[in-house]
Amino acid sequence: MRGLDAFFSPRTVAVVGASRDPAKIGHLVLKYLLESDARVYPVNPSADEILGRPCYPDLASIPEEVDLAVLAVPAATTVQMVRQCVDKGVRAIIAQASGFGETGEEGRRLEQEIRSILAAAPPDRRPRLLGPNTLGVYVPRRRLDTTFTLRERSPRPGPGDIAFISQSGATAVCIMEAAATLGVGLSAFVGIGNKLDVDENELLDYFAQDPCTRAIALYLESFRDGRGFLERCRRITPHKPVVVLKTGRSATGARAAALHTGSLAGSDRVVEGALRQVGAFRAYDEEELVDLARALGHGRPLAGKRVAVLTTAGGLGVIATDLLESRDRGAGLELAPISEEGKARLRSVLVPFASVHNPIDLTANSSNGHYAASLEVLEAEPEVDAILCVMQFQSPFVDDGLAQIIIDWFHRGPKPMVVVTIGGELSQRGLRQVVQAGVPAYPSLWRAVRALAALYQRGQYLRRLHPLPPAADAAEPPEGRAAT
Amino acid sequence: MRGLDAFFSPRTVAVVGASRDPAKIGHLVLKYLLESDARVYPVNPSADEILGRPCYPDLASIPEEVDLAVLAVPAATTVQMVRQCVDKGVRAIIAQASGFGETGEEGRRLEQEIRSILAAAPPDRRPRLLGPNTLGVYVPRRRLDTTFTLRERSPRPGPGDIAFISQSGATAVCIMEAAATLGVGLSAFVGIGNKLDVDENELLDYFAQDPCTRAIALYLESFRDGRGFLERCRRITPHKPVVVLKTGRSATGARAAALHTGSLAGSDRVVEGALRQVGAFRAYDEEELVDLARALGHGRPLAGKRVAVLTTAGGLGVIATDLLESRDRGAGLELAPISEEGKARLRSVLVPFASVHNPIDLTANSSNGHYAASLEVLEAEPEVDAILCVMQFQSPFVDDGLAQIIIDWFHRGPKPMVVVTIGGELSQRGLRQVVQAGVPAYPSLWRAVRALAALYQRGQYLRRLHPLPPAADAAEPPEGRAAT
Numbered sequence: 018m019r020g021l022d023a024f025f026s027p028r029t030v031a032v033v034g035a036s037r038d039p040a041k042i043g044h045l046v047l048k049y050l051l052e053s054d055a056r057v058y059p060v061n062p063s064a065d066e067i068l069g070r071p072c073y074p075d076l077a078s079i080p081e082e083v084d085l086a087v088l089a090v091p092a093a094t095t096v097q098m099v100r101q102c103v104d105k106g107v108r109a110i111i112a113q114a115s116g117f118g119e120t121g122e123e124g125r126r127l128e129q130e131i132r133s134i135l136a137a138a139p140p141d142r143r144p145r146l147l148g149p150n151t152l153g154v155y156v157p158r159r160r161l162d163t164t165f166t167l168r169e170r171s172p173r174p175g176p177g178d179i180a181f182i183s184q185s186g187a188t189a190v191c192i193m194e195a196a197a198t199l200g201v202g203l204s205a206f207v208g209i210g211n212k213l214d215v216d217e218n219e220l221l222d223y224f225a226q227d228p229c230t231r232a233i234a235l236y237l238e239s240f241r242d243g244r245g246f247l248e249r250c251r252r253i254t255p256h257k258p259v260v261v262l263k264t265g266r267s268a269t270g271a272r273a274a275a276l277h278t279g280s281l282a283g284s285d286r287v288v289e290g291a292l293r294q295v296g297a298f299r300a301y302d303e304e305e306l307v308d309l310a311r312a313l314g315h316g317r318p319l320a321g322k323r324v325a326v327l328t329t330a331g332g333l334g335v336i337a338t339d340l341l342e343s344r345d346r347g348a349g350l351e352l353a354p355i356s357e358e359g360k361a362r363l364r365s366v367l368v369p370f371a372s373v374h375n376p377i378d379l380t381a382n383s384s385n386g387h388y389a390a391s392l393e394v395l396e397a398e399p400e401v402d403a404i405l406c407v408m409q410f411q412s413p414f415v416d417d418g419l420a421q422i423i424i425d426w427f428h429r430g431p432k433p434m435v436v437v438t439i440g441g442e443l444s445q446r447g448l449r450q451v452v453q454a455g456v457p458a459y460p461s462l463w464r465a466v467r468a469l470a471a472l473y474q475r476g477q478y479l480r481r482l483h484p485l486p487p488a489a490d491a492a493e494p495p496e497g498r499a500a501t
Numbered sequence: 502m503r504g505l506d507a508f509f510s511p512r513t514v515a516v517v518g519a520s521r522d523p524a525k526i527g528h529l530v531l532k533y534l535l536e537s538d539a540r541v542y543p544v545n546p547s548a549d550e551i552l553g554r555p556c557y558p559d560l561a562s563i564p565e566e567v568d569l570a571v572l573a574v575p576a577a578t579t580v581q582m583v584r585q586c587v588d589k590g591v592r593a594i595i596a597q598a599s600g601f602g603e604t605g606e607e608g609r610r611l612e613q614e615i616r617s618i619l620a621a622a623p624p625d626r627r628p629r630l631l632g633p634n635t636l637g638v639y640v641p642r643r644r645l646d647t648t649f650t651l652r653e654r655s656p657r658p659g660p661g662d663i664a665f666i667s668q669s670g671a672t673a674v675c676i677m678e679a680a681a682t683l684g685v686g687l688s689a690f691v692g693i694g695n696k697l698d699v700d701e702n703e704l705l706d707y708f709a710q711d712p713c714t715r716a717i718a719l720y721l722e723s724f725r726d727g728r729g730f731l732e733r734c735r736r737i738t739p740h741k742p743v744v745v746l747k748t749g750r751s752a753t754g755a756r757a758a759a760l761h762t763g764s765l766a767g768s769d770r771v772v773e774g775a776l777r778q779v780g781a782f783r784a785y786d787e788e789e790l791v792d793l794a795r796a797l798g799h800g801r802p803l804a805g806k807r808v809a810v811l812t813t814a815g816g817l818g819v820i821a822t823d824l825l826e827s828r829d830r831g832a833g834l835e836l837a838p839i840s841e842e843g844k845a846r847l848r849s850v851l852v853p854f855a856s857v858h859n860p861i862d863l864t865a866n867s868s869n870g871h872y873a874a875s876l877e878v879l880e881a882e883p884e885v886d887a888i889l890c891v892m893q894f895q896s897p898f899v900d901d902g903l904a905q906i907i908i909d910w911f912h913r914g915p916k917p918m919v920v921v922t923i924g925g926e927l928s929q930r931g932l933r934q935v936v937q938a939g940v941p942a943y944p945s946l947w948r949a950v951r952a953l954a955a956l957y958q959r960g961q962y963l964r965r966l967h968p969l970p971p972a973a974d975a976a977e978p979p980e981g982r983a984a985t
Contacts, residue, residue: 172926188815191928269835330671411655462786
């Protein structure tokens with residue numbers, strides 16, 4: 018076990034401050050961790066057993082090595098417990114308590130004490146520490162969950178492939194709830210809190226290597242080491258997309274961040290350009306953060322800017338066209354021309370009053386079959402770089418099977434595809450289904466178009482990094498010329 | 502009964518083309534209309550009764566006056582039926598069939614025929630006609646619904662105070678479903694289709710006068726008479742907000758609109774500035790259309806740009822601050838300063854580690870009571886022009902009652918308020934509850950901030966139109982001076 022693995026795949030976990038009281042954090046943390054695949058040890062000197070598990074008076078009495086210790090105790094006690102962790106040889110510590118640097122002088126002194134304890138430990142027995150002031154980690158595929166919000170109130174996302182690093186715990190909880198509702202999954206969540214030891218940079222490195230992570234989303238109020246962050250992005254973004262919601266864009270925002278997590282935001286204008294240069298995406302709000310991470314993590318980058326729109330409501334096609342093509346309040350992309358052959362094929366399968374011009378309008382009489390046939394045509398169109406599929410469930414000839422048709426074409430077809438659905442319960446159900454299957458799908462046209470724009474931008478970035486060799490027919494001069 | 506009333510509050514309705522076949526439009530239209538408060542007459546020469554109602558072979562045999570005739574018959578038959586309507590003295594006709602001007606030459610000829618029939622009718626017996634190529638109308642408070650999408654698949658919005666005029670039927674259905682899911686209500690929906698007779702301008706006039714309508718939202722692909730539209734907006738917007746989603750911003754969008762509804766979009770750049778000048782709001786996508794109509798219809802215009810943010814997640818407050826204050830990707834508003842007295846009052850009611858600086862952070866330990874007490878303080882703050890209330894349900898001390906507290910303060914407090922909630926099922930339920938109570942509330946920070954920006958813009962507009970008299974103490978010269 019090396020690096021930060023002890024945080025994300027511990028074999029053994031100690032819950033220090035485990036409690037019998039269901040209202041206590043130390044109870045919730047233990048309860049949820051008992052569902053994980055790790056061996057879990059409650060630590061509490063004044064209890065014999067909690068939730069059916071024998072309780073240990075201290076870390077030292079745990080009969081095996083401890084990979085991860087979750088400290089669910091107040092700030093002052095946390096300091097003592099870090100000392101115990103060092104003595105026990107614990108590999109990783111999650112310090113959950115608040116009341117540290119974010120609250121003022123006394124808190125900063127406590128943090129300094131922890132730093133000294135860690136520094137004094139022999140390097141080969143020096144635990145890594147997450148926090149303080151953090152919910153810790155949540156790794157859905159292992160059911161490893163140290164966050165202590167009630168699951169009944171705060172549903173968690175299922176397993177997925179987006180890593181989410183957040184400097185704010187409560188905010189991350191809200192974002193994860195919204196993501197879960199939409200069907201978005203995570204490879205891991207990690208709250209960095211006051212980043213006394215482990216920071217966003219090290220976590221970037223970690224998730225860059227993590228085979229379960231396809232995109233990295235960060236909520237940051239400050240950079241521990243901005244230059245280091247950018248260097249990492251430059252190294253990572255060619256392989257894995259990085260999306261950053263970095264606050265402090267406004268002066269008051271920067272001050273608010275300083276009050277919230279005690280962090281200095283740094284100059285924002287530098288951030289903006291620098292992130293772009295190293296191929297990272299900047300998100301401007303909590304919704305865009307997850308929207309872009311999904312688009313970039315699951316979608317294919319666009320090779321060109323020509324998009325085919327498939328819809329059953331002409332108006333939605335027209336609005337989408339404006340959003341795709343406009344430079345102001347739009348994506349600056351283009352509508353793809355459909356070949357005459359493609360139009361003929363579409364005409365042969367669609368209802369007579371359907372429009373085979375892009376945006377392609379299946380009309381309100383669309384069926385599952387019309388969608389499937391149209392996608393087949395569009396996937397083969399030479400001048401289509403991407404498909405915006407408007408998945409609507411209003412037609413009586415469309416049923417729940419539509420979502421699966423779209424999922425299949427998304428995975429099978431060569432073209433990048435983004436899906437949008439506007440409507441009520443049926444739409445929301447369909448949306449959840451396709452999102453869970455890894456399709457970048459959204460409940461509004463603009464969010465879908467913005468996803469396409471990001472995939473186009475990423476395509477351009479990757480192309481600049483790795484210019485394609487000239488096409489074969491152009492690379493080899495025609496025989497006649499070669500002879501001259 | 503005058504003007505367009507026969508469309509929206511008919512006493513008698515004939516369904517021409519009423520059908521026994523549940524798959525037919527003429528069946529659905531009749532079925533849904535039977536729930537309305539109008540007397541409904543099925544017309545079909547080859548049936549004795551449909552859905553338990555005696556059926557009439559033609560309009561002439563209906564034993565009383567017909568206010569509204571819904572023509573659920575094909576295009577060619579529609580022409581003949583319009584003739585029957587004139588003979589019967591029907592006041593209003595909804596011509597649902599497609600296959601008219603939007604499909605080409607033959608369709609345009611049929612439209613011309615209808616125009617001639619209407620023109621030939623004596624002015625006092627000339628029916629008004631909506632469509633052709635339209636779903637017709639939906640007036641929730643009367644359960645008057647001529648739209649023919651299956652309710653099981655397309656849930657309708659409940660009664661409300663937003664009028665929605667749309668040039669595209671299928672698109673309007675999608676938008677209404679999404680609105681219904683969020684808890685948004687309508688005073689009326691009307692699909693103008695090919696606008697052979699009744700157009701958006703006349704409907705603007707109608708809803709301007711309609712006491713049940715507080716905001717008018719339009720989806721338009723073309724203007725019948727752009728100058729007339731703008732003149733109406735200039736007259737109406739001082740009293741009632743108007744939000745327009747007008748497509749054709751891009752060249753291809755304009756062409757797509759022409760193919761879709763056969764309309765010529767006109768130059769878009771002119772539209773942009775002109776709408777702003779007459780106090781109308783332009784929306785750029787289907788979500789913004791409804792978002793802004795709700796904000797402007799239900800929210801109070803801002804007198805100034807200083808916003809207080811109330812949150813339970815510090816990070817959400819920081820993101821909101823950036824969105825509020827930034828000019829680029831933000832609203833260009835300001836965070837309000839909180840008075841020392843206000844801060845002291847907040848300190849006395851909140852938990853010790855709460856932040857009483859704006860953005861005010863109740864922390865994850867917030868309770869219903871903290872929200873109520875903080876709103877009371879903020880409502881009294883002299884330098885707060887509006888409140889952005891982040892309504893979160895994650896805290897164990899918050900329950901469903903929170904929504905009602907916010908609803909009460911929204912209606913009671915003098916300050917304009919916009920609400921946002923980020924999260925899962927509890928948030929969505931709370932959101933629906935406050936939206937149904939007429940609170941402009943949104944599931945993302947950006948959508949909420951955009952609503953505040955619109956309310957600020959509207960405040961500025963109304964202030965320019967009606968400059969406030971100088972404050973009383975300034976208006977009356979002090980006695981000493983008056984004497985000089």
